[in-house]
Every structure is written in structure tokens, then in C-alpha cells.
Amino acid sequence: MTIESKLNPLITQVEPSPIREFDGLISNIPGIIKLTLGEPDFPSPEAAKEAAINGINTNKTKYAPSPGTPDLLDNISDYLKRRYDLDYPKDQISVTVGATEALASAFLTILQPGDKVIVPNPMFSLYDTIIKIHGGEPIHIDTAENDFILSPEMIQKAVDENDGQVKAVLLNYPTNPTGVTWTYDEAKAIADICRENNLFVVSDEVYSEFVYDGEHVSMATLLPELTLLVNGVSKSHSMTGWRIGFLAGPENIMKYVAIGHQSLVTTASTVSQIAASAALEFGDDYIVEMREAFKERRDYFYDALTSVGFTIKNPNGAFYMFAEIPEDLNQDSFQFAVELAENAKVAGVPGNAFGVGGENYIRFSYAASLDEITEAADRIVKYVQSVRG
Ligand SMILES: Cc1ncc(COP(=O)(O)O)c(C=O)c1O
Incomplete structure (x- = not known):
């Protein structure tokens, strides 16, 4: 009898998240900008x-x-x-x-x-x-x-x-x-x-x-x-x-x-x-400051991504952009995220990590600094252009 069979199946049968597998693959890439994390870059008040x-x-x-x-x-x-x-x-x-x-x-x-x-x-x-x-x-x-x-x-x-x-x-x-x-x-x-x-x-x-x-x-x-x-x-x-x-x-x-x-x-x-x-x-004032900063980052990132063909529906809240990968690129969300991390050195989370409806998408968090956002946007645009030749 294995240890697992004696444990609570409600725990042992939970599927590991693909995010961990993805993170393991990309974490050691030198100079990578990670737009994966779901937390603001601001210090606490x-x-x-x-x-x-x-x-x-x-x-x-x-x-x-x-x-x-x-x-x-x-x-x-x-x-x-x-x-x-x-x-x-x-x-x-x-x-x-x-x-x-x-x-x-x-x-x-x-x-x-x-x-x-x-x-x-x-x-x-x-x-x-x-x-x-x-x-x-x-x-x-x-x-x-x-x-x-x-x-x-x-x-x-x-x-x-x-x-x-x-x-x-x-x-x-x-x-x-x-x-x-x-x-x-x-x-x-x-x-x-x-x-x-x-x-x-x-x-x-x-x-x-x-x-x-x-x-x-x-x-x-x-x-x-x-x-x-x-x-x-x-x-x-x-x-x-x-x-x-x-x-x-x-x-x-x-x-x-x-x-x-x-x-x-x-x-x-x-x-x-x-x-x-x-x-x-x-x-309350601190929240306003953060919100304004995120809005500026969102607008910048949105313009860059849509300029090379990503479709982003209604990104009016939180600090995430769920970008649909253009049809002429690799639309397998896991593969695309790995390719982007390896070649453009920008990490987003594969859309399939978020359940059904996420295939063909990649999630970017724009709660990173404006410098990182502008650099990441620039790298993504150049990468997409280079793939298209
Ligand atoms: C939708 C949602 N709910 C809950 C949480 C967890 O929040 P907390 O860190 O306060 O436990 C997160 C964190 O990413 C989240 O995205």
C-alpha cells in the first residue's frame, strides 16, 4: 500500500498547476522580464x-x-x-x-x-x-x-x-x-x-x-x-x-x-x-496613485501588443492583460509562452493555466515598473516582427 493511497484523495488528486512547470522552464533565462506575478510593484503604504x-x-x-x-x-x-x-x-x-x-x-x-x-x-x-x-x-x-x-x-x-x-x-x-x-x-x-x-x-x-x-x-x-x-x-x-x-x-x-x-x-x-x-x-490616496500608474502602463502595453496583432478584450480592470496570440504565430499557449520567454526574454503565463477558454492566450501582468513594461513591450514587438521576417 502506498502512502498516497492512505492520504486524503481530495488532496492527492489535485492536479499540479501548469504555471509551476512553466516557471521551472523559464526562471533561469538570463535577463528575463517576468510579467507573471500577480502583485503590485509598489511598497506597502x-x-x-x-x-x-x-x-x-x-x-x-x-x-x-x-x-x-x-x-x-x-x-x-x-x-x-x-x-x-x-x-x-x-x-x-x-x-x-x-x-x-x-x-x-x-x-x-x-x-x-x-x-x-x-x-x-x-x-x-x-x-x-x-x-x-x-x-x-x-x-x-x-x-x-x-x-x-x-x-x-x-x-x-x-x-x-x-x-x-x-x-x-x-x-x-x-x-x-x-x-x-x-x-x-x-x-x-x-x-x-x-x-x-x-x-x-x-x-x-x-x-x-x-x-x-x-x-x-x-x-x-x-x-x-x-x-x-x-x-x-x-x-x-x-x-x-x-x-x-x-x-x-x-x-x-x-x-x-x-x-x-x-x-x-x-x-x-x-x-x-x-x-x-x-x-x-x-x-485612499495611495490607491489612486497606484491606479493611475497601472492605467498608464496598461495603455502603453495595450498599444504595443495590439500594434502587432494581439487581440485584447476589454482590459478595464485588475492589472492583467489576456492577449489572444495572432493566428500567424504559434497559438499553443504553453509553447508560445516558452518561445517568447526564450527568444524575447519576456515571460507571461500561458492561457491554458487558467482553465477552459484560455488556450490561444497569454496573460501578462502590468503591475511591473513602467521601465520594465516599456522594455518588455519593445522586446515583444521586435520578436513578433522577426518571426514574420
Ligand atoms: C482572484 C484572486 N483571488 C485571491 C487571490 C489571493 O489573495 P491573497 O493574497 O490576499 O490571499 C489572488 C491572488 O493572486 C487572486 O488573483
Whole structure:
């Protein structure tokens, strides 16, 4: 009997992400510019750093209450009201270890073995793993044909085809990896169909601060009674390493989330919570600065890529561009990404790493410095021209 056969199959049967294989192939290429990472290149806000240092020096280094420090819960509640017109009192919020733990706590709370979860694709690769290890079964919906926008008809079809077994929908907008986001009407249509079918919505809105034209509309304003809202400071405040996210939802669900969250982590790091609290209280201007910088990088990169024939649909959010490889190049997304890395010395992530609908695409993150973006764009353009002769 092998060790694996004695372990939990929900863990041992998870497929490794192609991103790791790709990373192994390209990481040692000298001089490569990596546009693969999903994190802003900005430092964390000064106010967050100072608050954390002060917290350490004044010995704020003991356990925090399980749902989070009162200060941070207040600041999350104020932030959600100020930015998205949401009304979540403190007892409807749980501070988590990154948005990742918010997702895990949400699915731990709502899923029973065999429950199905609709996941629009292409998707953030961790979603599949998180749903599966909590006993759920993802139903992938390919949105590529609809410019990467989920429609109510797609949800209804999946519900009808899976008679009574769909428990929830996992949404993510602005979307990783496509950079696409939704208008009010698009979000409202999704909220309505989920209400009609009584589906939970886990709404991952970690890129909500990075919408370049128009405003982010939170699912929680449209469907508060069924939505578990996932967000955090990792992306919005460039604080990926502090590991602070949060989950907000209806009181009658959050009281059970609290049990799951406590069993997973007890509470998030106290010092990180102090830092996140200061970031939310004092960081609005910093977000604006980042957003403007990303918009400039996006515009530059978009113009360069489209000038040599890449098609990029609606990159109005997050800091990703999901570029369709021109037909006269190698459209196998993995092969193209390897060729680009080896010859142009620019790394993007192969589109097939993000589930169905990603073949023929490559994802670039433009959260790198403007110098790197301009150099990368220049290299890609020259490479494509050289292939064409
Ligand atoms: C869509 C999405 N959700 C969640 C996360 C994880 O966020 P955190 O670092 O706060 O756990 C990421 C990180 O890349 C992401 O892209």
C-alpha cells in the first residue's frame, strides 16, 4: 500500500498547476522580464509600515480576537461603506489570512460533499483546488465566446443541466486572468439569476480598486442575502506579504464562518492587522496613485501588443492583460509562452493555466515598473516582427 493511497484523495488528486512547470522552464533565462506575478510593484503604504513597527514596539504581539482586531473591523466596515456603499457591521465581517483563507472559510461553511459550484473560466487557478478540497465539484463555464463576461443564461443552463446540485457560484471581477470587469447591468443580471435559483455567491472582489473606466459595483450591494464577499488589502494596498483579507456576509452565515475560521487559523497575525487597519484608514490616496500608474502602463502595453496583432478584450480592470496570440504565430499557449520567454526574454503565463477558454492566450501582468513594461513591450514587438521576417 502506498502512502498516497492512505492520504486524503481530495488532496492527492489535485492536479499540479501548469504555471509551476512553466516557471521551472523559464526562471533561469538570463535577463528575463517576468510579467507573471500577480502583485503590485509598489511598497506597502508608509502608514501601514509605521503602525506595524509601533505595534511591535508596544508589544501588540498577542492573539487578536478571532474575527479580527476591533480597530481593523471598524476600518473595514467604514471602507466598505465609503468605497462601495455597503453596510456591514463589525459582527458580519471576519478578518482572514489573505483572501485565500476567506475563500477557504467560505467554502468550508457552505459546501457539503458533492455540491457543485459554478466557476466562470478562465479563472484564478487556486479556485479549483479550494472547491475540491472542501468536497465540492467545480462546473467550469467557458466565457471566452462572450468576451469573458458571464451571462445569466450560462448560469441557468448549468443549473438546469445539474438538476438541484448547484450550491453556489464563485465570481471574480475585475477578473484574474482576463482583466475584464462588469457594468452595473451585467452584475445586476447575475445577481437576479442567482436569487431566482437561490444560489450562494462567493464574490471575490480583490481587484475592486483597479477599475479604470467606470466604477466597481459589488455583488454585495445587489444580492446581500446570499453573497459572501471576499476582499482584502493584498492587491488594493500592495500588501501581499502581510496576509490580510476579509470575508463579509449575512449575519446568519457569518456566525458559522466564525467557527470554520477559528478552526483553521484562530486569528490573523496581530501586527499585520494593525498595518492593514492603518492602510484602510489612511491609504485612499495611495490607491489612486497606484491606479493611475497601472492605467498608464496598461495603455502603453495595450498599444504595443495590439500594434502587432494581439487581440485584447476589454482590459478595464485588475492589472492583467489576456492577449489572444495572432493566428500567424504559434497559438499553443504553453509553447508560445516558452518561445517568447526564450527568444524575447519576456515571460507571461500561458492561457491554458487558467482553465477552459484560455488556450490561444497569454496573460501578462502590468503591475511591473513602467521601465520594465516599456522594455518588455519593445522586446515583444521586435520578436513578433522577426518571426514574420
Ligand atoms: C482572484 C484572486 N483571488 C485571491 C487571490 C489571493 O489573495 P491573497 O493574497 O490576499 O490571499 C489572488 C491572488 O493572486 C487572486 O488573483
